[in-house]
Amino acid sequence: MNVYEYLLSYGIKPSVQRIAIMDYLLKHRTHPCIDEIYMALCSEIPTLSKTTVYNTLKLFVEHGAAKMLTIDERNACFDADTTMHAHFQCKVCGKIYDIQLEEITSAIKLLEKEGYAVEEAHRYYKGICPHCAESGNTGN
Template identity: 80%
Template sequence: MNVYEYLLSYQIKPSVQRIAIMDYLLKHHTHPSIDEIYMALCQDIPTLSKTTVYNTLKLFVEHGAARMLTIDERNACFDGDISVHAHFQCKVCGRITDIPLSAEEPDEIKHMKKEGFQIEETHRYYKGICPECLKMNKN
């Protein structure tokens, strides 16, 4: 499925800016911030503004086509991978890495559902030091 069709599948009307922003999210699994996306695309789309990037990402999140991560209290970043997974942020280099989760629901989710809660989304964040930064600190 191309980006145009992907956006349509989430009931988002494709535009040049929306296609470019979603394409960037889907191709760059770096969990970019608004500024990073803007800087990456503004050369190719001179009419692009940070406000457009912000509003587009907000639209993507509202329609379920992307996720906003608030693992870092200072910056929101975005993920085009909407599959169920966790995130790990390195306290040294700041990089955010995807962590696969098992298909089985955690006990706390099962308990909440049993109690009648309707869970619509979850966020699982871990923080620590990544293997690369640990290697650098040992040298």
């Protein structure tokens, strides 16, 4: 499925800006913030503004096409992977990693069995990633 069809599948009317922003999210699984997306796309789309990026991401979140992460208190980050999963943020390099946890899936199944309709699950971890630990960079 291409990005145009992907947006339509979430009930979002595709535009040049929306397609570019969603394409960026889908191709860059780095959990980018608004500024990162804007800086990456502004040379391709000269009419793009930070406000457009913000409003587009807000629309994606409202329609369920993306998730907003607030693991970093300074910046909201965005994730095109809308499956239930956890996140780990390295306190040294700041990168956010997707973490698949069976316990999240099990908890959701249990809640749904009891009649709860789970729409969101947030599980965040913070520490030092393997790359920073291996390089001896512990932030101290």
